[in-house]
Amino acid sequence: MQLREALDSLKGTGVRITPQRHAILEYLVGSMSHPTADDIYKALEGKFPNMSVATVYNNLRVFREVGLVKELTYGDSSSRFDFVTTDHYHAICQECGKIVDFHYPGLDEVEHLASHVTGFKVNNHRMEVYGTCQDCSVKKEAH
Template sequence: MEKLREALRERGSRLTPQRLAIYEHLRDTKSHPSAETIYGELKARYPSLSLNTVYQTLQVLDEIGLAQKLPVESREARYDGNATGHAHLICLECERIWDIDGEALPAVSEIDRQAEKKGFKVVRNQVQVYGVCPDCQAKGR
């Protein structure tokens, strides 16, 4: 929470209950929710919350590096409370998303390095692997 307050202050922004709630929700879930989903999940506790605020807050969190917007193939963007560079595994059937960390990280860094070799100043990367998760495979296509 102090991390959030500090990052917001640096940007000249205020810490509001809505922002805190969205930040904590994102931080505590592994589900990479969409804006709409976050809205739905927080609405019970914060009845006055508006979807617009969710969008704005997610954008702010993305800007200050405390969240990451994932532009995936489905229409809705999904959000990740872990903004460090890592890859995502996306199930084409159930649309769930998982992080791939550990051994995949060096490969992600290697791609950045190739980009830099071409004279690019790298800001961030997005690595998505689309496929079918074990659950959906078991469910028999």
Template sequence: MDAIGILKQLKNKGVRFTPQRQAILEFLLQTVSHPTADEIYHHVKANFPGVSLGTIYNTLNMLKEHGHILELSYGDMSSRFDGNPQNHYHVVCSKCGKVVDLHRPLIDMDQEVMEKSGFIILGHRMEFYGICPECRQGEQFN
């Protein structure tokens, strides 16, 4: 869904949208970099110098709660945000933290996991870890 469609949907739910919130949403929809809140803040601040980090976090939380973005948490690293809320896989660089989408069919294991664990599965997330091409330059990896 594009930014206009999301904005209309949120407006129908009573969510007020400011130009700063729209800039946050548009940035997430057009980037493939899976930025941190701090990176989003610096990008939006270039056009809206008065924007606060609180506005960034509040907007990200609201967009996540309404299912329009994903938050990718990595333990002690900063969360990263993905403008594509559809279930998909990621590859994460263990050196620099870069996250990229992995485009491949989803593995449908939810039913098998439910049967073996007794859990009701609400979804799953799979990520691969490695060293990105930029970090590998000049280093030897097997």
């Protein structure tokens, strides 16, 4: 369970643990679905009927700055947020928007080459593959 560690990590950086922050983190840890800010807002409005959207956005920013959460921006209108566990990449279905995680041995070599060619000091990288998931492939073949 990574929720405990995440909370400790927050405390370590002097960020206060509020019920809202606890709930948002808990939701992110338990969610396999890479939710948007609005997804989170809606999911928690039962528990926190008075919570403001701004709270969700503020805290997602805090989590991102501390490194607990990654912000994923695709072509569509809103960002998605991914609790950082282990390094992984994403496969994105262009039909239904589904996101599936997959692992791949780190692309350190790309970072090195990029650094050499561009003169950048490279910190990290991002990669996704785009295509059609199995469900959507089946649906398409059934006309």
